[in-house]
Amino acid sequence: MKNSPRYLAIAQDIITQIQEGKLRPGDQIMTEAQLCEEYVVSRMTVNKALTTLVTKGFVRRVSGKGTFVLDQQVTKYIGAASPGSFSRDMASIHTKPGAILVEYRVVRASEFPSVAQQLELHENDFLHYIHRIRTSDGIRIALSHTYIPCKYLPAVDVSALEGSLYEYLDETYHVHPQALDYSFAALLPTNRQKELLQVDSCALLKSSHRSIIETGELFEYTETYYAGNRFTYKFAPR
Structure with a gap:
């Protein structure tokens, strides 16, 4: 250097x-x-x-x-028992999960047409948009973008977004989202993503999934960008 x-x-x-x-x-x-x-x-x-x-x-x-x-790799297993929760994944490997809120706002579905399609929404439907940095023992592991239709979640306590969203949904609304499907892509980080993750140069693993609730409605769509040098996905047999 x-x-x-x-x-x-x-x-x-x-x-x-x-x-x-x-x-x-x-x-x-x-x-x-x-x-x-x-x-x-x-x-x-x-x-x-x-x-x-x-x-x-x-x-x-x-x-x-x-x-x-520190061990530089956090491993998430995808399979029949996968809960789709970052906090649960971290707890399962005995590290402390965390979240740093970057942005929260209510938007029309028309602002994110691809998300509207994933959640089968009309363009005038409203969404909660939540952008967070996810951490493990204080280390920045991933960036998440979560979209939840307002018709299923009337209001959000913004202070709860720096903790476990799924715990908040359970305790406040008795809602238990379950991951429906996953897709993956490898990407190079933007300068903004490098800044938020505090990395110099590494590939990102983009994970996208939808979640449903007990009544069968599409409740959530989330895109998560994991720092490739800090996170590994493994597929467990079903």
């Missing part, structure tokens, strides 16, 4: 060690004092390097214990 700030060069060196397997998930990296000595830099420079590694999702700092390499 020629001509880059020293802290970025240090961060990249540690990333390279992780990618080459010299540092493995769960390993503790050198202390700040050791890193200062190793790279002949100030503690401030080391701290900025570690902050960069945390932001990029390579390490986790534990107060009083040190800094540890």
Whole structure:
């Protein structure tokens, strides 16, 4: 990383060690004092390097214990038992799910014609549009765009959107969406997606699915863009 700030060069060196397997998930990296000595830099420079590694999702700092390499892949299994819920997926692998709300608004279906087609809506029907960053133990894993017809969901508590949407639907409306179908595509991220996911360059896996509720109505359409270096889909036998 020629001509880059020293802290970025240090961060990249540690990333390279992780990618080459010299540092493995769960390993503790050198202390700040050791890193200062190793790279002949100030503690401030080391701290900025570690902050960069945390932001990029390579390490986790534990107060009083040190800094540890994170497993870079979250795995979701698609099959007969797939619930279609990001929060449940994260809980199943013992990580803490989270959400950062980017945008919420009520729109006409005509603004998103492809979504209207997926949900079999008329162009004047209203939709809840929810755009969120999904996280696992604070690491930005995916971007989700969720569309729910207002006729099935009269109002939304916006504060609930930084938690589990499905838990909110269960507790408030006693609604339990179930994934109906999935489609997948590999894409390159836009500059905006890179910014929101805090990644430099990686492929995105776009997952699209519709959900139905107990009465059989099409309740939800969601497009989720997963950072390819942080998330893996596996298909479980039915």
